[in-house]
Amino acid sequence: MTKKLTTGNHAIAQAAINAGCDGYFGYPITPQSEIGEFMSKKMQELERAYVCAESEIAAINMVLGACSTGAKAMTSSSSCAVALMQESLSYIAADELPVVLVSVMRAGPGLGYIYPSQGDYNQATIGGGNGDYKIIVLAPSTVQECIDLTYKSFYLAQKYRNPTILLADGLLAQMMEPVEFNEYPYPEIPIEDWALTGAKNRASRAIYSLEPKEDRLVERINTLFNKYKQIEENEVEFEEYQTDNADLIVTCFGSIARNVKSAINQCREKGLKVGMLRPITLYPFPTKKYQELAKTTKKFLTIEMNMGQMVRDVRLAVNGQVPVEFFGKSVGQWLSVEDIIAEIERFNG
């Protein structure tokens, strides 16, 4: 297949169309507005649903409505606007709807700015909605992965009837790389036994989260957490790079892994025993893999384009077996290969 030079935003949008997305609902925000622009053209050409929503709150609730009927639907947004969607993400998790949200991170709290950043790891994996719930989170590191993981987001959302976030950043969204648009590789998941399709030749159905009876509410939450256990057992994905006999394992997610890999190559040439572990699924987090590597390595160094968010999960996983250090910068500063090598040498010294 010939490769095509594509931005992360366009790769995500085209992949969503290939995955059979029936409806796109969104509101512009930099650095992901090109997703909505692309969809406004393509979805209308394909006579699929497209709405310029009046707000991100409206957009996520349009997706909620569409997905309740078994349609494949998505929205895309960024940082401060994903914050607006948190209430609905809690409803969507409680309702068990297969919603796909593309979250392209910008920098800083408040309005911050559009610099590349990974400041929304906590927002995606912990979330700001009410109650006990979990969202599947996938973090691409290349434009090709933007395609592959958009496909996987639709698949996992449908398979587990669970909201799924594709967590990218401004750097990945805006840069171009040669990619292959392979076909959507996953099976279609039947929706007939739960979706709202009109009560014809069957009893009426309702999808709701209100549960006044205590025992039934407990049962519902237990059902959700049994599902999360299955997700944790079956869907963990990560990339392991040169971890054999590594004394130091650098761990990171998303776009910064590209520079980490280059740094590791150079460090290996210098004879340093360094490897990398990159979680691709941020939830479910590859806890067992960290525990396994903690038996053979001497240290972990977590590198993030934020002030230290994933490092908390790494420390929980490693649980004091070996030291876990953090190196990162906020305000969207791109960590150079030289920065990373210097840090590796410091920790290795």
Added chain:
Amino acid sequence: MIKTTEKLVFESPKSLKAGMKFPFCAGCDHGVAIRLVAEVLDEMNLKEKTIAVASIGCSVMLYDYLDTDCIEAPHGRALAAATGVKRTNKDKFVLTYQGDGDFASIGLAESLHAALRGEKVSAICINNTTYGMTGGQAGPTTIMGQITKTSPNGRNEEYYGYPIKIAEQIALCDGTAYSARCSLDSIANIKKTKEAIRKTFEVQLQGLGFGFVEILSTCPTNWHLTPQESHERVRNELFQVYPLGVYKEV
């Protein structure tokens, strides 16, 4: 031998769940409004193609009464959810049932924009001039001078500003095909309300645009009035502020 023939003259609509009993307070108009919705769904043969959207407030458990498919929307977002349902299912009949707090306060943006986009959905808004489920606080439709839990001295301009005229506002939107205000205070007005609901459904089926009906309703518990006094209040006080009528019909 005398032969008697029994004839059933009053039955529950098929679009209501069999054996269901409304849990509303004595004298509340919700039960009448939902029954009218169910009757019109039956008469227009819409039960099997309906996806109803419930909202937050006393209207929330719509799925316990209507025997159609239902989705619950977060507070104020019923018309956003309805937009998502309808845009991906153009062959379905989509209906929201909301209170005035849901429709015109927290959800005003979603409501107005659904009307402006001319979404082919039908919205019913129960206006009882208070937040009923939370115990009777001042809402967007609380009238001037009305005493509530959060307007203990009566609604005044200085602290609260003015109430919203929902049916008039929706009628201003170019995407609106029908907007009316009705009441359930008398047999004659109940019949008119049923016809307005029918019209609201028809504009959706004909693809003309957004259909809306605001229904002035009682909240005897929070108004601290008897059911009879409550309907008198609707006539004597609310009709002055919220005149009945059809505000738009294309």
